[in-house]
Amino acid sequence: MRTGRSRGMRTAAVVLLAIAGLLVPGGPAAGAGTQEEDDEGGPAAPAEYSYLQKAIPGQPLPRHAYDTAAAEAAALPATGGSWQPVGPTNIGGRVVSLALDPHRADTLYAAAASGGVWRSADAGRTFAPAWPERGTQAMGALAAAPDGTLYAGTGEPNPGGGSVTYEGTGVYRSTDQGRSWRAVGLRDSGAVGAFAVDPRRPRRVLAAATGSLYNPGGDRGVYLSENAGGSWRRVLDVPNAFTGAVDVQRDPVHPDRVYAVLWDHRREPDKRTYGGTGSGVYRSDDGGAHWRRLGGGLPTADSGRIGLGIATSEPGRLYAMVGATDGTFGSFLTSADGGDTWTKLPDITALKESQSSYSWWFGKVWVDPADARHVHVAGVDLLTTKDGGTTWTEQDTVHADQHAMLWDPRTPGRVYLGNDGGVYRSDARGDGGWTKATYEPWTQLYTVAATPQDTDRISGGAQDNGSLRSWGGDRFNEYLGGDGLQNLIDPTDVNRVYACYQYGNCFRSTDGGATLTEYTDSTTADRRNWLTPVQFDPVDPSVLYYGGNRLNRSTDGGATWQPISPDLTGGPGHDAYPYGTITTVAAARDGHTVWAGTDDGRVWVTRDLGAHWTRVLSGQPWVTRIAVDPDDPATAYVSLSGYRSGSSQPHLLRTRDAGASWRDLSGNLPQAPVNDVVLSGRNTLYAATDQGVFVSSRDGWRRLGGGLPLVPVSDITYDQVHHRLVAATFGRGFYSLRTD
Template sequence: MESSIDELIEPADEKRDPREGRRPPGGKALLRLQQHLEERGLVEVAQASVERAVADERRNEFDERARAFSAAPPGQASSPAGTDVHAVTAQIAEHYKSVALEEPGPPTGVPTATGPQWRSLGPWTIPNGQTYGSSRVNVSGRVAAIAVDPSNPAHVLCGAANGGVWESFDRGGSWAPRTDYAATLTVGAIVFDPRNPSTVFCGTGEGNWWSWLGAGILKSGNGGTTWSTLCTAPFTGQGFYDLVIDTANTQHMFAATIGGLYVSTDGGVHWTQRRAVQTWSLSITTTEILGACADGLYRSTDGGVSWNPVALPGSPGTFNRLAVSIARSDASVAYAWGANGATAYLWRRAGTAWTAQPIPPGVATGQAWYDWYCACAPDNANQIYLGAIESYRGDLSGNTWTWRTISNKGASGDSIHPDQHAIAFEPGRPDTIYVGCDGGLYRSPDRGITWTSCNNGLVISEFEYLAQNFGSSRWVIGGTQDNGTERWTGSPVWTHVADGDGGDCAINRTTPNTVFHTYYSMSPERSTTGGDFGSWTYLPPPVPAGEGSLFYPPMDASASGGDTIAIGGDALYVSRNNMTSWTRLPFPSAARSSAMYVPNANTLYVGSTDGRIFRTTWNGSAWGAVSALATPRANANMSDILVDPSNSNRLWVTYTTMGGGRVYRSDNGGSSWTDMTHNLPNLPLTAIDVDTWNSNRVWVAADLGVYQTLDGGATWADFSASLPNAFIGDIVFHPHARVLRAGTRNRGVWEIPVDGWMTTPVCGVQWTGSLNPNETKRWFTWGWPATWHMIWTIMPSTVKPGAPELTWTVQVQRADAEYATYWISVQNLTNVPVTFEGRYCILSRY
């Protein structure tokens, strides 16, 4: 999705990044995917993903441009020729599955009978979400699959890219998650058994993005409410695009995956690979099956045993994406919708002849590998729906096509979020369509003319970064994939505060109304009104032409006072005045920033994609040269840095690169490091935080789960009770509310009271005092966290029967952004001296 910066420099059909001109082929989604895989050391998977997404003749162009965003350590080798990528992804997926299921123990995240539990903060929905049209719309997160119950049109299932299967019984008006603790929450395809709709199948591993986390096929026997694993082989490590069931024999099934075209004759228990070529789309009738593959369109007339190529006039031969649809109302009519490089293709079959057709005006193919579909209207062989970045409806009259852009209405009309992934029709109502995109799920009752958001209660937003206000227990801001930056102030309905891609964010701890966020690349903005929509000012650092960064570069504000904020790319940029002016600090040798921490206004740490850590300090008049500390782990991606707030010599760092240590501790300011990974599972670690009351209590976030140590990293234990098995991008600990928060990809934001919720008040005596007869005095007590809910009482030391001895009033003064001072005025109502106790009672810290 575009940002306000994008709009200034890009034509609508070809988005650009602010530094490099036109984007590379494959778009921003491919840049993010490549970086995500490189950060985990999965270079061979990243390379294969690019080869599938980008046409050969544009591969060099992509590689050249992608280097400006790469997370791979400099000089990292490409995968050797002949590498079996499917074997690599199968091994990765198997490991993730073993961690998620914790066999033979309970699965990660399953609610426990005792101990604190995670709970969802939403977003239940996000109003005012972004579109390319004039209208605004409610959004959630990426939807990759949709299925409508053929026996009950109000019963809808949708699959979030990495948020699991969701079920609705009111046409998307409300939702419930159904696979939160499955081996994987990645979803690529869902299909109802057409003869027995209580049986539903789900192909895991989202082919569009999360393909390497596929864990086979899930099956439900109660319409999608509960699920179990039907099969794993041969799909472990493969992403699904499509699942189709033969209506004449429902034991006969077909699967389109990143690894090929598969057929089952026993209801999905066992599968045979019939084509070993990436397959995206399948369409079936009683007499034929069409399969859209990377090497073209193929047809089978013997139940999928053999496949023959279909000659498409003017076909490029190979595709970055191809979709197919046979008309239900006339099986002699079919459509194929494909992309190769910058060119889109549409063919129509009438009878036995395929002919090329005109395409919708303005179609962008840069992300065809990621967002693409084709579906013929169930009741009209002359009407089709095509998905790309936008959704289109085509109506054929005679030999003339009329094209309508149904997702982007421009100056007037209902618009929906761009980047289209899935479409479904309501049985018995061909006018009603569902579309799934990066913004969630939408329903149209009139073939795309008007739209209703189905995102209320669909808690699948993709958060990668979080920041919070320490003076409030209910204030969080976060960056989301393709849905901008969102803010929570206690309601399950979050506020959309900035458009574009939501990157890293930060808050000035001393003046929390000063808030910062980024889009992709080195693009920070500042708000001085707490991040209200429309209040942001673009204040970029002076990045020289050709200097790169991660897609989402790290940014941080001082953790303990001052107006220092920094952002890191191939150099470090730091401001001491809330981004009003910047200082560029080069690294001592080539490095790309990947992690950052600013413990105070005068000290800054930054980590790199090749595992090094650097420091700079303010000497009173200037920033010192960036100097390298000892390297905890070389040639691995550093994901987070933390300095213990009670001991500036104790540093923690985490890494996402698997196959080695992923959390390290230094007790001497970075002069040496100790690997504290110990019994943690071999998963990427994305973030770390520490308990401000106990330096030996630390939490780390992994691709699956959160883990806690109580002994400074010597041992770790799962800390994920009730947390879904989603990818976790960031964690932040609120020291006063005593809650840990996690931003997940496709399951929103969650929090856990690390000590459990308070069930009884915490009470004590704060001071003792005395008053002369009829005297009034005022006391104050300071340093109380403003988030705490407190009651103050005055109790005479010796209680005498009769009339009241004392009366008091309490006034609250906000001492600073985080703490409150309580002024207690006490009056002696008697004509004798009285001594008393000033007592407090903490009702809640939240």
């Protein structure tokens, strides 16, 4: 990942990766550098943006809010044509778990964090869907039993990476290579971190129920099923209401010996707790019936997330990566006696840097089955030791942020890796030689830009995969690094494009992105949102608006900027995250009316191009978008985020009198965040939500089109010339639909 404008050494860049989900390959254009902290002076960890956007201030995310809204969305009548995927297929996105088919060579399953399950029959080169489109796309764990049965645990167990860590709907089982799935319990597990299948009795399965990140209780701890998920009983309880089991592993030599990792983790609107007294490693010597907490050098009082690796070639050899409660590196230890006693290994700088300031994002250690001293550790970079932890090397030829690794017993030396860039394969024991999958269509997108001048040109910002474009190379290719956010294409000149990475670090180009010039320093702001809004004037695209906590305006295509507002927010938040920012800007066609919305629930309008501002709404959830009627600058539509779970709080509003009065248009929309609203003509509204896209009609809202997976839609744009919508989804790439 790249962030900021100062120049720095690579070590600073690695430490900087505390800011988000994090991409290193590609990088920004020349002139962009790296820095350890964001421009507001403090680090901001993964997930801050999306969590704050979707949470109502002062309230936790309600239990099952996402599932409830999904059911409401599914019940709405559908209308319109069929959504068509338009890429990217070559970029990938976060992969959290991998499994091998025991009966079919070169057959691999991958779980995308918010993109479902995928199957490869060519050793990880290309993938095809292996999960229902209308099922939850949030995934946590995969496992394949010796008889070929697949288990999938839904809900992402890693809190961070730009997503809101969507919770799942329990455990699912497939007996036909992922063609169909059956729900088999633990629905209230929030997320599932791992499975451990008994190699001697394939219907005997242990599951690590991680629990809700936001709500106490539910299904937490280690559960055992003796009948392939037909029923479950908890065999390892948790000591605290927010403790969950994030990992469970069987000893490959002594399968009755099982290890589990418990972890205290909780997310509140103004606090993040990723460690505590309940965090620790447990062992069972009788297949899971009885457990004891391991000490002997492991922390027993208070720690962050712990990653555990078990050696095959040296029975009893274990490794543990211990995170500190603040997310930094704690210690790396090894045991030679199955975990009874532990020895602390050297605190290597590479270990500390790769864990950055969010060790809770990784928590994985993988031991080469053929060599107990050959160990890989998850981090920003993939770290490798060949001497049992005395020395380490960084592998930065793969995408940043490692989450899953799997050895193929059929092919000596073959290793699969899952990270924020997708799936990689090495035939050199994971010591380099990595090749990336060529077809993996599960990219997490924040924004989309399209142009009526060329329907093949699509651009957008991707979580940890930069700003992507469909031209100038492969379809798609990255032309600005970091976490890709706001992207624009000039509607009168396809070569004039704009792109940003996190916290409003923005660039302009006159040659389609081949060369980029940063303009952030020309703007005025004390705080800039993770997704800082940049918008064209609807009449003259040489006029642009940029929102920090003040609104900036440019009349020369973004070369120079002037502030045209005071601080439109209620001030900064209580922590390092730059809260109190403008989140959406919409200019009217009359040349002097401009609307702005903020993350602290305020809506403003100026009728004289910034000389005077009127606050017309306050006390709302996060304002995601404002759309202005092209024929009437006093008519505007405001979309709001924040989970509701049956609350009567609106999430789509309209005014016809410049904000003097408002009407709630939410109607029968699902009780879910609305991320974007687009007006087509005078009477048709399109709403992009966490549950898909909906269109207004005389008898209420209808679900728009078929073929769109049940995945959050972050952004939509409407091409009036060709009557098409293009959508950015957070987990399944871009989709397009013709509306006529």
